[in-house]
Amino acid sequence: MSSLLEITWTDPVTSRKGYVVIDTLVRGLASGGLRLRDGCTLDEVRGLAQGMTRKESLVYDPADRYLPLGGGKGGIDIDPGDPEAPEVLRRFLAAVRPIVKEQWNTGEDFGLRQETLDKVAADLGLASTVEAVFAILPDADAARQRLAEAFAVNVDGLCLADLVGGYGVAQACLVTAERMGLDHERVTAVVQGFGSIGGAVARYLAAAGVRVIAVADRDGLIRNDAGLDVELLLGARDGLGVIDRAVLRPGDRTGPREAWLDVPCDLLVPAAMSYVITEADTSRITARVVVEGANMPTLPEAEAALVTRGIPVVPDFLANVMTNAWWWWIVFGDIEPTAASSYSKIDSTMRRLVEAVSVEADRTGRTLRACALQLARRNAEAVTERAGVTG
Secondary structure: OOOEEEEEEEEEOOOEEEEEEEEEOOOEEEEEEEEEEOOOHHHHHHHHHHHHHHHHHHOOOOOOOOOOOEEEEEOOOOOOOOOHHHHHHHHHHHHHHHHHHHOEEOOOOOOOOOOHHHHHHHHHOOOOOHHHHHHHOHHHHHHHHHHHHHHHOOEEOOOHHHHHHHHHHHHHHHHHHHHOOOHHOEEEEEEEEEOHHHHHHHHEEEOOOEEEEEEEEEEEEEEEEOOHHHHHHHHOOOOOEEEEEEHOOOHHHHHHHHHHOOOOOOOOEEOOOOOOOOOHHHHOOOEEEOOOOOOOEOOOHHHHHHHHHHOEOOHHHHHHHHHHHHHHHHHHOOOOOHHHHHHHHHHHHHHHHHHHHHHHHHHHOHHHHHHHHHHHHHHHHHHHHHHHOOO
16 A cells, blocks of 8 residues: 655755655554664665654554544654764754644654654644644644653653553563463573663563563673573663663673674563664574564564564564553543553553453464554454545
8 A cells, every 4th residue: 555645855065865754644644753763764664654644543442532543654764873863853854843733643763762852843843743643633732741741750760651662562571471371580581682672671570570581682692591680770771872881780691783683581671773673683582472562673585484484574564563652642632641640541552452362363274464554454444434534
């Protein structure tokens, strides 16, 4: 299926490319983040936008005030650490400002922090990066207040908004492990990426009793088969999710970044970049299950090879759906702007989704991805019927 809108922008100063893809619209609106990544392509952003369409529809609950939006995504081909990145981002957002103001509700994604995005948006005269959705709400001021209050909530020194996505992935891991008959206290996990998603995944898995034995950041692998001190590592990471090796304990070992695939474990959680598990990598993986915390981390042929070996893959648009859903639950007023209300809604929704998809996979012998896609399509039809008008 072709996208509704695809924009390719060329920066007049650096010649860097930026992209916006609107895959679908519901009530004239789409939702999806903006990423900064050296090597980002239109094909990548197109795939991410399609994933957002699936995330939006998958999480639909007719009891919610939140009526899912369409799917969109943005990306800029630049390393977030490049000194030119802030000004390239500013020029890109200035160029696509009409889309942001009218249709595309966006937020942070890989390589971009929400506070950075908010500052640039404010400089361009936008009150937020989700202005388009406020136009359809009966009380936009109350929605803005709820969102501001939610972003002001801190949990153990970290912003709630930075935790909900990884918390959701951790819950997907835990429910999947339960269904596989695995005791949390005996489960081991490896997490690739230690930013807002990966760090929160590791935190909440460890809190549930899972032994996190390895994490990988941009500087390499940190491994301890007896279990890492996740809180120690969280306190020693920088804004890009890189851990200061000076805090490592005597039993912690380091290794090359790509070695995360070789560590034997029960739960393998890619939670950083796209396209990190190729077909050639699959023979190195001995995990019981792969849970996709990142967007599109596993190439299709790699997933097919893993499934053939009896290693299921919990797809990204199911496992990491909660960052996006949480924003809209807050905005539409389905939850209070508190950690307790947020975690309760994530717990119940993730359990409902994982169990529904898993039961269907067990019944039909189809993959988790195929069953999740079926549920997303069914929900999309219900959303279309309820919305009345779609773009």
